[in-house]
Amino acid sequence: MTQRTLAGILAAPLVLALLVIAATQPLPxxxxxxxxxxxxxxxxxxxxxxxxxxxxxxxxxxxxxxxxxxxxxxxxxxxxxxxxxxxxxxxxxxxxxxxxxxxxxxxxxxxxxxxxxxxxxxxxxxxxxxxxxxYDVEPALEVLSVSDNAPADGRLKVRDVFRSINGTPVEEPEDIIDTLQATPPGEAVTFEVLRGGEPTTVRVVPTTNEEGNQVVGIRLGTGYVFPxxxxxxxxxxxxxxxxxxxxxxxxxxxxxxxxxxxxxxxxxxxxxxxxxxxxxxxxxxxxxxxxxxxxxxxxxxxxxxxxxxxxxxxxxxxxxxxxxxxxxxxxxxxxxxxxxxxxxxxxxxx
The missing domain is CATH 3.30.230 (Ribosomal Protein S5; domain 2)
Known part of the structure:
Protein backbone atom coordinates (compact mmCIF):
# COMPACT_ATOMS: atom_id res chain seq x y z
CA MET A 1 0.00 0.00 0.00
CA THR A 2 1.48 3.33 -1.03
CA GLN A 3 1.78 6.31 1.28
CA ARG A 4 -0.68 8.27 -0.89
CA THR A 5 -3.27 5.47 -0.70
CA LEU A 6 -2.87 5.22 3.06
CA ALA A 7 -3.33 8.99 3.43
CA GLY A 8 -6.50 8.82 1.33
CA ILE A 9 -7.92 6.04 3.45
CA LEU A 10 -7.16 7.92 6.66
CA ALA A 11 -8.59 11.18 5.29
CA ALA A 12 -11.90 9.66 4.15
CA PRO A 13 -13.48 9.50 7.65
CA LEU A 14 -12.40 13.09 8.30
CA VAL A 15 -14.03 14.30 5.07
CA LEU A 16 -17.16 12.35 5.92
CA ALA A 17 -17.23 13.89 9.38
CA LEU A 18 -16.86 17.38 7.94
CA LEU A 19 -19.74 16.75 5.54
CA VAL A 20 -21.93 15.56 8.40
CA ILE A 21 -21.10 18.68 10.42
CA ALA A 22 -21.80 20.94 7.43
CA ALA A 23 -25.17 19.25 6.92
CA THR A 24 -26.26 19.48 10.54
CA GLN A 25 -24.58 22.48 12.16
CA PRO A 26 -26.88 25.56 12.07
CA LEU A 27 -25.34 28.76 10.75
CA PRO A 28 -26.20 32.37 11.79
CA TYR A 135 -61.70 63.12 1.60
CA ASP A 136 -61.14 64.37 5.15
CA VAL A 137 -59.33 61.84 7.34
CA GLU A 138 -58.95 62.31 11.09
CA PRO A 139 -55.87 60.76 12.81
CA ALA A 140 -56.57 58.95 16.07
CA LEU A 141 -55.07 56.45 18.52
CA GLU A 142 -56.09 52.84 17.89
CA VAL A 143 -55.51 49.25 18.98
CA LEU A 144 -52.93 47.47 16.81
CA SER A 145 -52.97 44.16 18.68
CA VAL A 146 -54.48 42.45 21.72
CA SER A 147 -52.43 39.86 23.62
CA ASP A 148 -53.97 36.44 24.19
CA ASN A 149 -55.42 35.96 27.67
CA ALA A 150 -54.73 39.60 28.59
CA PRO A 151 -57.41 41.66 30.40
CA ALA A 152 -58.38 43.29 27.07
CA ASP A 153 -58.71 39.96 25.27
CA GLY A 154 -62.34 39.59 24.15
CA ARG A 155 -63.14 43.18 25.12
CA LEU A 156 -61.02 45.51 23.00
CA LYS A 157 -60.47 44.62 19.34
CA VAL A 158 -57.85 45.41 16.72
CA ARG A 159 -58.66 48.77 15.07
CA ASP A 160 -60.80 50.03 17.96
CA VAL A 161 -60.26 53.81 17.85
CA PHE A 162 -60.02 55.45 21.28
CA ARG A 163 -62.20 58.44 22.05
CA SER A 164 -61.93 58.59 25.87
CA ILE A 165 -60.82 56.74 28.99
CA ASN A 166 -62.81 57.22 32.18
CA GLY A 167 -64.50 60.15 30.47
CA THR A 168 -61.24 61.95 29.58
CA PRO A 169 -60.56 62.46 25.84
CA VAL A 170 -57.70 60.37 24.44
CA GLU A 171 -55.25 62.19 22.19
CA GLU A 172 -51.86 60.66 23.02
CA PRO A 173 -50.71 57.22 24.26
CA GLU A 174 -49.78 58.86 27.56
CA ASP A 175 -53.45 59.65 28.16
CA ILE A 176 -54.12 55.92 28.42
CA ILE A 177 -50.87 54.95 30.13
CA ASP A 178 -51.18 57.60 32.86
CA THR A 179 -54.80 56.68 33.60
CA LEU A 180 -53.93 52.98 33.87
CA GLN A 181 -51.10 53.70 36.33
CA ALA A 182 -53.41 55.83 38.47
CA THR A 183 -56.07 53.10 38.63
CA PRO A 184 -56.11 51.16 41.94
CA PRO A 185 -55.49 47.41 41.52
CA GLY A 186 -58.71 45.51 40.88
CA GLU A 187 -60.67 48.50 39.60
CA ALA A 188 -61.93 48.74 36.02
CA VAL A 189 -61.28 51.50 33.50
CA THR A 190 -63.89 52.52 30.95
CA PHE A 191 -62.90 53.01 27.34
CA GLU A 192 -65.07 54.80 24.79
CA VAL A 193 -64.06 53.55 21.33
CA LEU A 194 -65.24 53.62 17.75
CA ARG A 195 -65.63 50.08 16.43
CA GLY A 196 -66.51 49.87 12.77
CA GLY A 197 -67.54 53.52 13.00
CA GLU A 198 -69.99 52.84 15.85
CA PRO A 199 -69.47 54.18 19.43
CA THR A 200 -68.82 51.36 21.90
CA THR A 201 -68.17 51.32 25.66
CA VAL A 202 -65.72 48.78 27.05
CA ARG A 203 -64.77 48.11 30.69
CA VAL A 204 -61.43 46.42 31.42
CA VAL A 205 -59.74 45.56 34.72
CA PRO A 206 -55.96 46.15 34.34
CA THR A 207 -53.39 43.69 35.65
CA THR A 208 -49.94 44.39 37.10
CA ASN A 209 -47.00 43.20 34.98
CA GLU A 210 -43.54 42.11 36.11
CA GLU A 211 -42.31 45.70 36.12
CA GLY A 212 -45.12 46.73 38.45
CA ASN A 213 -47.07 48.64 35.79
CA GLN A 214 -50.81 48.48 35.27
CA VAL A 215 -51.53 47.11 31.78
CA VAL A 216 -54.46 45.74 29.76
CA GLY A 217 -52.45 43.87 27.10
CA ILE A 218 -52.71 46.00 23.96
CA ARG A 219 -50.33 47.67 21.53
CA LEU A 220 -51.17 51.22 20.49
CA GLY A 221 -50.55 53.00 17.21
CA THR A 222 -51.78 55.68 14.87
CA GLY A 223 -55.15 55.00 13.33
CA TYR A 224 -57.74 57.12 11.56
CA VAL A 225 -61.41 57.98 11.55
CA PHE A 226 -62.59 57.49 7.97
CA PRO A 227 -65.66 59.03 6.30
Whole structure:
Protein backbone atom coordinates (compact mmCIF):
# COMPACT_ATOMS: atom_id res chain seq x y z
CA MET A 1 0.00 0.00 0.00
CA THR A 2 1.48 3.33 -1.03
CA GLN A 3 1.78 6.31 1.28
CA ARG A 4 -0.68 8.27 -0.89
CA THR A 5 -3.27 5.47 -0.70
CA LEU A 6 -2.87 5.22 3.06
CA ALA A 7 -3.33 8.99 3.43
CA GLY A 8 -6.50 8.82 1.33
CA ILE A 9 -7.92 6.04 3.45
CA LEU A 10 -7.16 7.92 6.66
CA ALA A 11 -8.59 11.18 5.29
CA ALA A 12 -11.90 9.66 4.15
CA PRO A 13 -13.48 9.50 7.65
CA LEU A 14 -12.40 13.09 8.30
CA VAL A 15 -14.03 14.30 5.07
CA LEU A 16 -17.16 12.35 5.92
CA ALA A 17 -17.23 13.89 9.38
CA LEU A 18 -16.86 17.38 7.94
CA LEU A 19 -19.74 16.75 5.54
CA VAL A 20 -21.93 15.56 8.40
CA ILE A 21 -21.10 18.68 10.42
CA ALA A 22 -21.80 20.94 7.43
CA ALA A 23 -25.17 19.25 6.92
CA THR A 24 -26.26 19.48 10.54
CA GLN A 25 -24.58 22.48 12.16
CA PRO A 26 -26.88 25.56 12.07
CA LEU A 27 -25.34 28.76 10.75
CA PRO A 28 -26.20 32.37 11.79
CA UNK A 29 -27.72 33.44 8.49
CA UNK A 30 -31.15 34.24 7.05
CA UNK A 31 -32.19 33.39 3.50
CA UNK A 32 -34.42 35.43 1.19
CA UNK A 33 -36.23 33.88 -1.76
CA UNK A 34 -38.88 35.29 -4.16
CA UNK A 35 -42.33 34.93 -2.60
CA UNK A 36 -45.87 35.01 -3.89
CA UNK A 37 -47.52 38.05 -5.42
CA UNK A 38 -51.11 39.07 -4.72
CA UNK A 39 -53.38 41.18 -6.90
CA UNK A 40 -54.89 43.59 -4.35
CA UNK A 41 -57.73 44.28 -6.81
CA UNK A 42 -58.68 40.60 -6.73
CA UNK A 43 -60.16 38.38 -4.05
CA UNK A 44 -59.07 35.81 -1.49
CA UNK A 45 -61.21 32.83 -0.47
CA UNK A 46 -64.09 34.29 -2.49
CA UNK A 47 -64.03 37.70 -0.76
CA UNK A 48 -62.74 40.90 -2.35
CA UNK A 49 -59.43 41.99 -0.85
CA UNK A 50 -60.40 45.67 -0.88
CA UNK A 51 -63.83 46.07 0.69
CA UNK A 52 -65.65 49.41 0.77
CA UNK A 53 -69.06 50.17 2.29
CA UNK A 54 -70.94 53.44 1.95
CA UNK A 55 -69.32 54.62 -1.26
CA UNK A 56 -69.61 53.72 -4.97
CA UNK A 57 -66.85 51.40 -6.17
CA UNK A 58 -65.51 50.52 -9.61
CA UNK A 59 -64.30 46.97 -10.24
CA UNK A 60 -62.28 47.02 -13.44
CA UNK A 61 -59.71 44.94 -15.29
CA UNK A 62 -56.02 45.12 -14.60
CA UNK A 63 -53.87 44.05 -11.68
CA UNK A 64 -51.98 45.82 -8.92
CA UNK A 65 -49.73 43.20 -7.38
CA UNK A 66 -48.17 43.41 -3.95
CA UNK A 67 -45.00 41.34 -3.64
CA UNK A 68 -43.61 39.19 -0.85
CA UNK A 69 -40.41 37.40 0.12
CA UNK A 70 -39.94 33.97 1.65
CA UNK A 71 -37.69 34.66 4.65
CA UNK A 72 -36.30 31.88 6.82
CA UNK A 73 -37.79 32.10 10.32
CA UNK A 74 -35.83 32.96 13.49
CA UNK A 75 -35.82 29.35 14.68
CA UNK A 76 -34.88 27.87 11.29
CA UNK A 77 -31.78 25.67 11.40
CA UNK A 78 -29.93 26.57 8.20
CA UNK A 79 -26.92 24.42 7.38
CA UNK A 80 -24.04 25.11 5.02
CA UNK A 81 -25.82 23.56 2.03
CA UNK A 82 -28.97 25.66 2.63
CA UNK A 83 -26.94 28.85 2.81
CA UNK A 84 -24.69 28.05 -0.15
CA UNK A 85 -27.67 27.21 -2.37
CA UNK A 86 -29.21 30.67 -1.88
CA UNK A 87 -25.83 32.42 -1.95
CA UNK A 88 -25.00 30.95 -5.37
CA UNK A 89 -28.44 31.75 -6.83
CA UNK A 90 -28.77 35.01 -8.76
CA UNK A 91 -32.35 35.41 -7.50
CA UNK A 92 -31.98 34.58 -3.80
CA UNK A 93 -30.00 36.27 -1.03
CA UNK A 94 -28.28 35.52 2.27
CA UNK A 95 -27.97 37.98 5.18
CA UNK A 96 -26.35 37.79 8.63
CA UNK A 97 -28.93 36.75 11.25
CA UNK A 98 -28.37 39.87 13.36
CA UNK A 99 -29.14 42.10 10.35
CA UNK A 100 -32.68 40.69 10.17
CA UNK A 101 -33.73 39.48 13.63
CA UNK A 102 -33.14 40.41 17.27
CA UNK A 103 -30.81 37.97 19.09
CA UNK A 104 -33.63 36.51 21.23
CA UNK A 105 -36.45 36.86 18.69
CA UNK A 106 -38.78 33.89 18.24
CA UNK A 107 -40.89 32.91 15.24
CA UNK A 108 -44.02 33.75 17.24
CA UNK A 109 -42.71 37.23 18.08
CA UNK A 110 -41.73 37.80 14.45
CA UNK A 111 -45.23 36.87 13.25
CA UNK A 112 -46.87 39.05 15.90
CA UNK A 113 -44.71 42.02 14.90
CA UNK A 114 -45.57 41.37 11.25
CA UNK A 115 -49.29 41.33 12.03
CA UNK A 116 -49.04 44.64 13.90
CA UNK A 117 -47.11 46.21 11.03
CA UNK A 118 -49.72 44.95 8.56
CA UNK A 119 -52.57 46.63 10.48
CA UNK A 120 -50.68 49.93 10.68
CA UNK A 121 -49.70 49.71 7.00
CA UNK A 122 -53.26 49.11 5.83
CA UNK A 123 -54.67 51.99 7.85
CA UNK A 124 -52.04 54.41 6.57
CA UNK A 125 -52.71 53.20 3.01
CA UNK A 126 -56.44 53.85 3.38
CA UNK A 127 -55.80 57.32 4.80
CA UNK A 128 -53.42 58.25 1.97
CA UNK A 129 -55.74 56.99 -0.78
CA UNK A 130 -58.73 58.85 0.64
CA UNK A 131 -56.70 62.04 1.11
CA UNK A 132 -55.53 61.77 -2.50
CA UNK A 133 -59.20 61.71 -3.50
CA UNK A 134 -60.01 64.76 -1.39
CA TYR A 135 -61.70 63.12 1.60
CA ASP A 136 -61.14 64.37 5.15
CA VAL A 137 -59.33 61.84 7.34
CA GLU A 138 -58.95 62.31 11.09
CA PRO A 139 -55.87 60.76 12.81
CA ALA A 140 -56.57 58.95 16.07
CA LEU A 141 -55.07 56.45 18.52
CA GLU A 142 -56.09 52.84 17.89
CA VAL A 143 -55.51 49.25 18.98
CA LEU A 144 -52.93 47.47 16.81
CA SER A 145 -52.97 44.16 18.68
CA VAL A 146 -54.48 42.45 21.72
CA SER A 147 -52.43 39.86 23.62
CA ASP A 148 -53.97 36.44 24.19
CA ASN A 149 -55.42 35.96 27.67
CA ALA A 150 -54.73 39.60 28.59
CA PRO A 151 -57.41 41.66 30.40
CA ALA A 152 -58.38 43.29 27.07
CA ASP A 153 -58.71 39.96 25.27
CA GLY A 154 -62.34 39.59 24.15
CA ARG A 155 -63.14 43.18 25.12
CA LEU A 156 -61.02 45.51 23.00
CA LYS A 157 -60.47 44.62 19.34
CA VAL A 158 -57.85 45.41 16.72
CA ARG A 159 -58.66 48.77 15.07
CA ASP A 160 -60.80 50.03 17.96
CA VAL A 161 -60.26 53.81 17.85
CA PHE A 162 -60.02 55.45 21.28
CA ARG A 163 -62.20 58.44 22.05
CA SER A 164 -61.93 58.59 25.87
CA ILE A 165 -60.82 56.74 28.99
CA ASN A 166 -62.81 57.22 32.18
CA GLY A 167 -64.50 60.15 30.47
CA THR A 168 -61.24 61.95 29.58
CA PRO A 169 -60.56 62.46 25.84
CA VAL A 170 -57.70 60.37 24.44
CA GLU A 171 -55.25 62.19 22.19
CA GLU A 172 -51.86 60.66 23.02
CA PRO A 173 -50.71 57.22 24.26
CA GLU A 174 -49.78 58.86 27.56
CA ASP A 175 -53.45 59.65 28.16
CA ILE A 176 -54.12 55.92 28.42
CA ILE A 177 -50.87 54.95 30.13
CA ASP A 178 -51.18 57.60 32.86
CA THR A 179 -54.80 56.68 33.60
CA LEU A 180 -53.93 52.98 33.87
CA GLN A 181 -51.10 53.70 36.33
CA ALA A 182 -53.41 55.83 38.47
CA THR A 183 -56.07 53.10 38.63
CA PRO A 184 -56.11 51.16 41.94
CA PRO A 185 -55.49 47.41 41.52
CA GLY A 186 -58.71 45.51 40.88
CA GLU A 187 -60.67 48.50 39.60
CA ALA A 188 -61.93 48.74 36.02
CA VAL A 189 -61.28 51.50 33.50
CA THR A 190 -63.89 52.52 30.95
CA PHE A 191 -62.90 53.01 27.34
CA GLU A 192 -65.07 54.80 24.79
CA VAL A 193 -64.06 53.55 21.33
CA LEU A 194 -65.24 53.62 17.75
CA ARG A 195 -65.63 50.08 16.43
CA GLY A 196 -66.51 49.87 12.77
CA GLY A 197 -67.54 53.52 13.00
CA GLU A 198 -69.99 52.84 15.85
CA PRO A 199 -69.47 54.18 19.43
CA THR A 200 -68.82 51.36 21.90
CA THR A 201 -68.17 51.32 25.66
CA VAL A 202 -65.72 48.78 27.05
CA ARG A 203 -64.77 48.11 30.69
CA VAL A 204 -61.43 46.42 31.42
CA VAL A 205 -59.74 45.56 34.72
CA PRO A 206 -55.96 46.15 34.34
CA THR A 207 -53.39 43.69 35.65
CA THR A 208 -49.94 44.39 37.10
CA ASN A 209 -47.00 43.20 34.98
CA GLU A 210 -43.54 42.11 36.11
CA GLU A 211 -42.31 45.70 36.12
CA GLY A 212 -45.12 46.73 38.45
CA ASN A 213 -47.07 48.64 35.79
CA GLN A 214 -50.81 48.48 35.27
CA VAL A 215 -51.53 47.11 31.78
CA VAL A 216 -54.46 45.74 29.76
CA GLY A 217 -52.45 43.87 27.10
CA ILE A 218 -52.71 46.00 23.96
CA ARG A 219 -50.33 47.67 21.53
CA LEU A 220 -51.17 51.22 20.49
CA GLY A 221 -50.55 53.00 17.21
CA THR A 222 -51.78 55.68 14.87
CA GLY A 223 -55.15 55.00 13.33
CA TYR A 224 -57.74 57.12 11.56
CA VAL A 225 -61.41 57.98 11.55
CA PHE A 226 -62.59 57.49 7.97
CA PRO A 227 -65.66 59.03 6.30
CA UNK A 228 -66.82 55.53 5.26
CA UNK A 229 -65.71 51.96 5.85
CA UNK A 230 -62.69 50.64 3.98
CA UNK A 231 -60.89 47.41 4.82
CA UNK A 232 -58.19 45.22 3.31
CA UNK A 233 -58.86 41.48 3.49
CA UNK A 234 -55.45 39.85 3.21
CA UNK A 235 -54.35 36.36 4.26
CA UNK A 236 -53.18 36.05 7.88
CA UNK A 237 -49.89 34.45 6.86
CA UNK A 238 -48.79 37.67 5.13
CA UNK A 239 -47.39 40.26 7.51
CA UNK A 240 -45.22 43.36 7.57
CA UNK A 241 -45.61 46.91 6.28
CA UNK A 242 -44.15 46.64 2.78
CA UNK A 243 -47.44 46.43 0.86
CA UNK A 244 -48.60 49.88 1.98
CA UNK A 245 -48.05 51.58 -1.38
CA UNK A 246 -49.87 48.87 -3.34
CA UNK A 247 -52.80 48.86 -0.90
CA UNK A 248 -53.12 52.62 -1.32
CA UNK A 249 -53.07 52.38 -5.11
CA UNK A 250 -55.63 49.57 -5.03
CA UNK A 251 -58.02 51.58 -2.86
CA UNK A 252 -57.58 54.61 -5.12
CA UNK A 253 -58.31 52.50 -8.21
CA UNK A 254 -61.38 50.90 -6.60
CA UNK A 255 -62.86 54.33 -5.81
CA UNK A 256 -62.23 55.85 -9.26
CA UNK A 257 -63.89 55.01 -12.63
CA UNK A 258 -61.87 53.00 -15.13
CA UNK A 259 -58.80 50.84 -14.70
CA UNK A 260 -55.76 52.69 -13.33
CA UNK A 261 -53.49 50.22 -15.15
CA UNK A 262 -55.65 50.08 -18.32
CA UNK A 263 -56.07 46.35 -17.82
CA UNK A 264 -52.34 45.64 -17.49
CA UNK A 265 -50.24 44.28 -14.63
CA UNK A 266 -48.34 46.65 -12.35
CA UNK A 267 -46.45 45.46 -9.28
CA UNK A 268 -44.47 47.18 -6.58
CA UNK A 269 -43.53 47.49 -2.96
CA UNK A 270 -42.91 50.09 -0.28
CA UNK A 271 -44.09 51.13 3.13
CA UNK A 272 -46.26 54.21 3.33
CA UNK A 273 -46.83 56.80 6.04
CA UNK A 274 -49.76 59.10 6.66
CA UNK A 275 -48.19 61.78 4.48
CA UNK A 276 -48.06 59.43 1.48
CA UNK A 277 -44.28 59.02 1.51
CA UNK A 278 -42.94 55.64 0.37
CA UNK A 279 -40.33 54.02 2.60
CA UNK A 280 -37.76 51.21 2.18
CA UNK A 281 -38.41 47.50 2.47
CA UNK A 282 -36.37 44.29 2.59
CA UNK A 283 -35.80 41.81 -0.21
CA UNK A 284 -36.28 44.19 -3.13
CA UNK A 285 -34.41 41.96 -5.59
CA UNK A 286 -36.49 38.90 -4.67
CA UNK A 287 -39.71 40.90 -4.96
CA UNK A 288 -38.72 42.13 -8.41
CA UNK A 289 -38.11 38.54 -9.53
CA UNK A 290 -41.51 37.48 -8.16
CA UNK A 291 -43.22 40.34 -10.01
CA UNK A 292 -41.38 39.55 -13.24
CA UNK A 293 -42.50 35.92 -13.03
CA UNK A 294 -46.10 37.07 -12.41
CA UNK A 295 -46.10 38.95 -15.73
CA UNK A 296 -45.84 42.50 -14.43
CA UNK A 297 -44.73 45.11 -16.95
CA UNK A 298 -44.02 47.91 -14.47
CA UNK A 299 -42.54 47.77 -10.97
CA UNK A 300 -42.66 50.59 -8.41
CA UNK A 301 -39.46 50.94 -6.35
CA UNK A 302 -39.02 52.86 -3.05
CA UNK A 303 -36.22 55.44 -3.51
CA UNK A 304 -34.10 53.97 -0.70
CA UNK A 305 -34.09 50.60 -2.47
CA UNK A 306 -32.95 51.95 -5.83
CA UNK A 307 -29.32 50.82 -5.55
CA UNK A 308 -30.29 47.18 -4.96
CA UNK A 309 -33.10 47.32 -7.53
CA UNK A 310 -30.64 48.24 -10.27
CA UNK A 311 -28.85 44.93 -9.73
CA UNK A 312 -32.01 42.82 -9.92
CA UNK A 313 -33.10 40.25 -12.51
CA UNK A 314 -36.03 42.31 -13.82
CA UNK A 315 -35.95 41.15 -17.44
CA UNK A 316 -38.13 43.42 -19.62
CA UNK A 317 -40.11 44.76 -16.66
CA UNK A 318 -39.67 48.50 -16.25
CA UNK A 319 -38.47 49.82 -12.86
CA UNK A 320 -39.95 53.14 -11.74
CA UNK A 321 -38.86 55.17 -8.74
CA UNK A 322 -41.85 55.97 -6.49
CA UNK A 323 -41.12 58.47 -3.69
CA UNK A 324 -44.82 59.03 -2.90
CA UNK A 325 -48.20 57.48 -3.61
CA UNK A 326 -49.09 60.56 -5.70
CA UNK A 327 -45.93 60.11 -7.79
CA UNK A 328 -46.70 56.41 -8.28
CA UNK A 329 -50.22 57.22 -9.46
CA UNK A 330 -48.92 59.82 -11.92
CA UNK A 331 -46.28 57.39 -13.23
CA UNK A 332 -48.83 54.65 -13.87
CA UNK A 333 -51.15 57.05 -15.69
CA UNK A 334 -48.29 58.41 -17.83
CA UNK A 335 -47.11 54.88 -18.66
CA UNK A 336 -50.63 53.82 -19.66
CA UNK A 337 -50.84 56.77 -22.04
CA UNK A 338 -47.35 56.11 -23.42
CA UNK A 339 -45.35 52.96 -22.51
CA UNK A 340 -42.17 54.84 -23.51
CA UNK A 341 -42.95 57.90 -21.38
CA UNK A 342 -40.15 59.53 -19.41
CA UNK A 343 -40.78 58.28 -15.86
CA UNK A 344 -38.86 58.70 -12.59
CA UNK A 345 -35.99 56.23 -12.62
CA UNK A 346 -33.53 54.77 -10.15
CA UNK A 347 -30.60 55.66 -12.41
CA UNK A 348 -28.62 58.47 -10.85
CA UNK A 349 -30.50 58.07 -7.56
CA UNK A 350 -28.80 54.96 -6.26
Missing amino acids: YVTYEPGLTVDVLGDTDGAEIIQINGQKTYRDDGELRMTTVYVSQPDAKLNLFDVMSDWISREDAVYPYKAVYRPDETTEQSREDGAVEMVSSQDAAIAVALAELG FQVSVNIADNIGGPSAGLMFSLGIYDTLTPGSLTDGRIVAGTGTINGAGQVGPIGGIQQKIVAARDAGAELFLVPPDNCADALGSQNGDMRLVRAPTMHSATDSIKAWVDDPDADLPTCKGNA
